[in-house]
Amino acid sequence: MYKIISADFLAPDIKRFIISAPKIARKRKAGQFVIVRTTEHGERIPLTIADSNSTEGTITIIVQGIGKSTKEINSFNSGDYFTDVVGPLGHPSHIENFGTAVSIGGGVGAAISFPTAVALKEAGNHTISIIGAKTKELVILEKEMRDVCDEVYVTTDDGSYGEHGFVTTKLKNLIDSGTKIDFILAIGPLPMMRAVAELTRPYGIKTVVSLNPVMVDGTGMCGGCRATVDNKTVFVCVDGPEFDAHLVDFDTLMKRNNTYRDFEKTALEHFSCHTHQMFDAAVKEQN
Amino acid sequence: MPELTKKERMKIPRQVMPEQNPEERRSNFKEVNLGFTEELAVMEANRCLQCPKPVCVEGCPVGVQIRDFIKLVSEGDFLGAAAKIKEDNVLPAVCGRVCPQEEQCEVKCVTGVKGEPVAIGRLERFVADYERTHTGIRTATVGAPTGKKVAIVGSGPAGLSCAGDLVQRGHSVTVFEALHEIGGVLIYGIPEFRLPKEIVKAEVEALKNLGVEFKTNNVIGFSDTVDELMGEGYDAIFIGVGAGLPYFMNIPGENYNGVYSANEFLTRVNLMKAYRFPEFDTPVFDCKGKNVAVFGGGNTAMDAVRTSKRLGAKNAFIVYRRSEVEMPARVEEVHHAKEEGIEFIMLTNPLEFIGDEQGWLRGAKLQKMELGEPDASGRRRPVPIQGSEYIMDLDMAVIAIGNGSNPMIQKTTPDITHNKRGNIVVDENTMKTSKKGVFAGGDIVTGGATVILAMGAGRKAAGAIDEYLKDPSVW
Numbered sequence A: 001m002y003k004i005i006s007a008d009f010l011a012p013d014i015k016r017f018i019i020s021a022p023k024i025a026r027k028r029k030a031g032q033f034v035i036v037r038t039t040e041h042g043e044r045i046p047l048t049i050a051d052s053n054s055t056e057g058t059i060t061i062i063v064q065g066i067g068k069s070t071k072e073i074n075s076f077n078s079g080d081y082f083t084d085v086v087g088p089l090g091h092p093s094h095i096e097n098f099g100t101a102v103s104i105g106g107g108v109g110a111a112i113s114f115p116t117a118v119a120l121k122e123a124g125n126h127t128i129s130i131i132g133a134k135t136k137e138l139v140i141l142e143k144e145m146r147d148v149c150d151e152v153y154v155t156t157d158d159g160s161y162g163e164h165g166f167v168t169t170k171l172k173n174l175i176d177s178g179t180k181i182d183f184i185l186a187i188g189p190l191p192m193m194r195a196v197a198e199l200t201r202p203y204g205i206k207t208v209v210s211l212n213p214v215m216v217d218g219t220g221m222c223g224g225c226r227a228t229v230d231n232k233t234v235f236v237c238v239d240g241p242e243f244d245a246h247l248v249d250f251d252t253l254m255k256r257n258n259t260y261r262d263f264e265k266t267a268l269e270h271f272s273c274h275t276h277q278m279f280d281a282a283v284k285e286q287n
Numbered sequence B: 001m002p003e004l005t006k007k008e009r010m011k012i013p014r015q016v017m018p019e020q021n022p023e024e025r026r027s028n029f030k031e032v033n034l035g036f037t038e039e040l041a042v043m044e045a046n047r048c049l050q051c052p053k054p055v056c057v058e059g060c061p062v063g064v065q066i067r068d069f070i071k072l073v074s075e076g077d078f079l080g081a082a083a084k085i086k087e088d089n090v091l092p093a094v095c096g097r098v099c100p101q102e103e104q105c106e107v108k109c110v111t112g113v114k115g116e117p118v119a120i121g122r123l124e125r126f127v128a129d130y131e132r133t134h135t136g137i138r139t140a141t142v143g144a145p146t147g148k149k150v151a152i153v154g155s156g157p158a159g160l161s162c163a164g165d166l167v168q169r170g171h172s173v174t175v176f177e178a179l180h181e182i183g184g185v186l187i188y189g190i191p192e193f194r195l196p197k198e199i200v201k202a203e204v205e206a207l208k209n210l211g212v213e214f215k216t217n218n219v220i221g222f223s224d225t226v227d228e229l230m231g232e233g234y235d236a237i238f239i240g241v242g243a244g245l246p247y248f249m250n251i252p253g254e255n256y257n258g259v260y261s262a263n264e265f266l267t268r269v270n271l272m273k274a275y276r277f278p279e280f281d282t283p284v285f286d287c288k289g290k291n292v293a294v295f296g297g298g299n300t301a302m303d304a305v306r307t308s309k310r311l312g313a314k315n316a317f318i319v320y321r322r323s324e325v326e327m328p329a330r331v332e333e334v335h336h337a338k339e340e341g342i343e344f345i346m347l348t349n350p351l352e353f354i355g356d357e358q359g360w361l362r363g364a365k366l367q368k369m370e371l372g373e374p375d376a377s378g379r380r381r382p383v384p385i386q387g388s389e390y391i392m393d394l395d396m397a398v399i400a401i402g403n404g405s406n407p408m409i410q411k412t413t414p415d416i417t418h419n420k421r422g423n424i425v426v427d428e429n430t431m432k433t434s435k436k437g438v439f440a441g442g443d444i445v446t447g448g449a450t451v452i453l454a455m456g457a458g459r460k461a462a463g464a465i466d467e468y469l470k471d472p473s474v475w
């Protein structure tokens, strides 16, 4: 059992958990993930470690409630326990002093890109962060990013905050205005990552994405997380999760991510109204 | 009962184990075999000739004293029989179910020369079940504490048998498991209808009672490396992580939705209990009314295809590139599968998978084969018949062509030597690896094999570890 030390909503449906997991806190590096199982009936859900504190023995994860399982995670509160937390899994991000490094986080991807942005800064890069969100209230970690990065830009799809447009709009502006970019890490929904990859391809800018396919064990045992990279099959959990964006077959990945769509609907319907009410109440309370 | 003569014993027919009828069982996950009754067990035990030199024991990878436990069964001393088996085998309820006795002990049995061999496996199973249901699994005796600590990596059959032997010798044993449940392939791989999980749990409980400590959610290689375990004060380490890297066929279309490795399909159903979705959160492909093909001919392929049938598949096929005689699956499993309505398509190999626009599997292009000259495995090599290609409509496919070794430990511990195929290299007699204090056994050494071979390796290693702990200067 893994105790939740604190849990608070950063935005509607996006919750930050600090969990007691001393061993993982000690070992984990930027870019690695954990697998969380909420209860004995739960799925094994891969979640990137957003931060850690080895003195306190805690790790931070940030979860967006989309399907049943993530919504259920978000119904947990401080003082509750997750049944299983295992990690750190996957390869750490490849960090070096590239020169100018841009970390792009779409939606909850901002949280996932945060530890790597920190590591890139520590490695001596000039770091630029682009945070993208649908709308103002979904912008997360802006302050944390500002504390770390040399430049931070926010874009919203509806223009309610920061610059109007997508993360790629901003990225293109930067490139067009002559900013010399040596490295890009893009994390977010698949269409966003693909758009970034397509944008940077002609410029030959080294671009890395962090993939989050459906997983079961997270240790290379099942192959459920496979993706096509450079025309070869990889197991994202052990070969990744970060890959060269220009080599990833996003199309297949997007299709594979639909495998359990119908089940997700059923699961959500079964997710009791009771939990929903509690969840909504919690959101209200915090806002 | 008066002593039976040899002749009388030989006249008793091999007793048939009751099983759930095929019609009923193909829609449930309850165990297929129901086990002997006490009467059937005694009757079967009476068939044993009590040979002065029991050759059956030679066939047993862990050396169970078969003749002696069967004698106790024939005398009605079932608990005594259980204790006798436990001297050599820590998981009898598991082995009685999944060991290929027909290739090991039973194939050697002298009554099998003229008639049918004594049903050793069924008796073992009966005895273990009797003990569990009548007294609970009884705790064997544990030796005086030696003060030595052993870490066991992997809680499958190799790890569990190694743990059992070492704890009995007074060592303190900690087992590290990557998943959230103990048992490795016994939990994630072998289905409920062949090995009820309750039985594995009971056997694990018994080990806990002996003092074995289990740590789940520990992926050695990631959570801790082997060197870090050494640093934590373990005097010896046994690696029994199994062969956990599923092979795919590397043919076009293998990443369509609906194409699974057997590991994934079985793990979802067995470990994650997807067959009870939505009560359990993990889904698996909805087989109801669908066409399912499992590619491969081993026990795992049988497990997968029979699972798909239980999940409601309309047509469930085994597609295998050789012929039925070459299939590595146990005869009993093949027989059960056929009874349940599984269709066998032999001498056929897939060339590619066919999918739709949305990425869903729709079929496979298959090619007929014929048998040519024997290959390296001694089995006749399948040779494609040109022009025999055809399309089979499919909604789900499971690839069950075996597993390679998961490279996690080898990658993070470079001084443990492994071969080209990624298997850890050990001394055959002591299971010692190239790294001092580290032993290995089971599928990580041999590549995909059987539960009992892994257990045998675990035992062998336990003996060598015990020796080593007495005098660590000798390596």
Ligand code: FES
Pocket: A214, A215, A216, A217, A218, A219, A220, A221, A222, A223, A224, A225, A226, A235, A236, A237, A238
């Ligand atoms: S999640 Fe099973 S192999 Fe990656």
